[in-house]
Amino acid sequence: LSIKCRVTVVPTTPLVTFLERVQETALDTFGEKNFDAKLYVDLSLKLNLSKTEKAFDGLPRSGENGTVSVKALKEFIATYFDDAGDDLLYYDPVDFVPEPEGFLPKVKNPEVRAWALEVHALWKNLSRKVSDGVREQPELHTLLPLPEAVVVPGSRFIEVYYWDSYWVIRGLLSSKMYETAKAIVTNLIFLVDTYGYVLNGSRAYYTNRSQPPLLSAMVYEIYNRTCDVELVRKALPALLKEHAFWNSEIHKVTIQDAQGCNHNLSRYYAMWNKPRPESSTKDKESASKFLSNSEKQQFYHDIASAAESGWDFSTRWMRNTSEFTTLSTTSILPVDLNVYILKMELDIAFLANVLGNKATMESFLEAAEARKNAINSVFWNGEKGQWFDYRLTNGTICKESETWQACNQNQNVYASNFIPLWIDLFHSDKGFTFLIQSA
Numbered sequence: 360l361s362i363k364c365r366v367t368v369v370p371t372t373p374l375v376t377f378l379e380r381v382q383e384t385a386l387d388t389f390g391e392k393n394f395d396a397k398l399y400v401d402l403s404l405k406l407n408l409s410k411t412e413k414a415f416d417g418l419p420r421s422g423e424n425g426t427v428s429v430k431a432l433k434e435f436i437a438t439y440f441d442d443a444g445d446d447l448l449y450y451d452p453v454d455f456v457p458e459p460e461g462f463l464p465k466v467k468n469p470e471v472r473a474w475a476l477e478v479h480a481l482w483k484n485l486s487r488k489v490s491d492g493v494r495e496q497p498e499l500h501t502l503l504p505l506p507e508a509v510v511v512p513g514s515r516f517i518e519v520y521y522w523d524s525y526w527v528i529r530g531l532l533s534s535k536m537y538e539t540a541k542a543i544v545t546n547l548i549f550l551v552d553t554y555g556y557v558l559n560g561s562r563a564y565y566t567n568r569s570q571p572p573l574l575s576a577m578v579y580e581i582y583n584r585t586c587d588v589e590l591v592r593k594a595l596p597a598l599l600k601e602h603a604f605w606n607s608e609i610h611k612v613t614i615q616d617a618q619g620c621n622h623n624l625s626r627y628y629a630m631w632n633k634p635r636p637e638s639s640t641k642d643k644e645s646a647s648k649f650l651s652n653s654e655k656q657q658f659y660h661d662i663a664s665a666a667e668s669g670w671d672f673s674t675r676w677m678r679n680t681s682e683f684t685t686l687s688t689t690s691i692l693p694v695d696l697n698v699y700i701l702k703m704e705l706d707i708a709f710l711a712n713v714l715g716n717k718a719t720m721e722s723f724l725e726a727a728e729a730r731k732n733a734i735n736s737v738f739w740n741g742e743k744g745q746w747f748d749y750r751l752t753n754g755t756i757c758k759e760s761e762t763w764q765a766c767n768q769n770q771n772v773y774a775s776n777f778i779p780l781w782i783d784l785f786h787s788d789k790g791f792t793f794l795i796q797s798a
């Protein structure tokens with residue numbers, strides 16, 4: 360009756376595959392000290408891929424392992440590639456002013472205000488625009504051609520990230536930078552239109568997974584500040600598509616409670632079963648303990664799914680908390696993901712109402728009610744006053760449904776056990792009352 364869940368794999372680009380080879384060679388040549396695998400998959404080509412590959416294959420190699428010398432590899436990289444980050448240009452955000460009018464009116468302490476203004480000034484440092492070259496010849500870049508200006512997390516993360524954008528937007532709204540906030544949402548909608556979901560980040564090697572789904576929360580926050588109905592009109596179809604993605608066959612799991620009631624919940628489930636290109640050398644080393652190809656593939660799938668959770672990497676996803684190779688992200692129903700999807704359902708209902716679309720509003724209020732019940736039936740633990748992640752008995756097997764067992768709740772304490780308190784719906788009962796009483 361049960362069948363093995365197939366892992367859908369979203370193929371990457373020939374450029375990413377080639378850059379992984381360069382990455383591996385660089386590790387052999389330059390050694391582990393200060394090695395950052397991501398740097399190599401962020402390089403962009405100066406010439407076309409076949410010419411570059413030909414030159415790479417022609418590099419002189421020596422010794423048993425065919426090592427390339429430091430000098431030859433440095434020369435090859437300088438000749439054939441632009442530096443990582445060269446394809447993203449510094450950008451002056453249109454709505455940035457050094458001290459916005461009405462900035463954080465409740466913050467009176469002068470030192471805290473000065474610090475807040477320093478943080479505010481970071482928006483200028485972190486704003487970028489994808490260069491025209493990426494749009495003209497996308498095959499030379501792993502950076503994706505987003506249409507609008509972007510705000511990047513910074514440091515080695517020189518592309519847009521999905522869930523980082525939520526906090527970026529919260530900050531931008533405090534800084535009164537509404538246009539920049541809307542541009543970020545436009546980019547994320549572009550990703551949904553192009554791929555069917557918001558990618559982990561705007562790189563060709565991130566197309567196989569998403570990240571904690573907070574797009575609806577971004578639209579909701581912006582609408583509350585700006586009352587921009589056009590933004591809502593543009594966003595709603597993308598939000599409906601994203602909701603379908605997180606409830607798709609691979610993400611959705613049904614749990615039957617003791618009363619025989621079925622509850623649908625979602626899990627992280629990347630569409631990938633190979634090393635992550637941005638950390639390929641590290642992932643291969645971690646997987647070297649497994650002998651069979653299918654065990655390796657399962658492990659890679661769970662690594663990419665942990666990256667999809669935004670919690671890469673936490674003991675939360677491990678069967679044995681001291682052994683990384685027991686990572687089993689896809690066999691866990693996470694509290695936080697389901698709360699984000701519940702929030703998405705409530706936001707969609709709210710936004711549909713803004714557009715006068717009553718049918719969508721009603722169907723999403725119903726979906727939210729069902730998920731709230733599922734969260735309380737499957738995750739809530741009255742004795743401990745928390746919502747716990749739920750371990751599936753056999754996550755890789757697709758069954759019609761699985762019967763709830765108390766022993767499958769992971770009773771370790773993580774911040775995510777309290778995420779339901781983010782949603783007003785949970786304030787009147789359970790954890791909130793419990794926390795107030797304990798306090």
Ligand SMILES: OC[C@H]1O[C@H](O[C@H]2O[C@H](CO)[C@@H](O)[C@H](O)[C@H]2O)[C@H](O)[C@@H](O)[C@@H]1O
Nearest residue numbers: 512516520523559635637666669670671
């Ligand atoms: O701030 C950006 C993100 O940084 C971390 O994850 C990202 O880097 C990983 C390795 O380079 C990659 O595998 C992962 O998919 C990326 O999202 C952090 O864990 C994320 O929470 C954060 O969004």
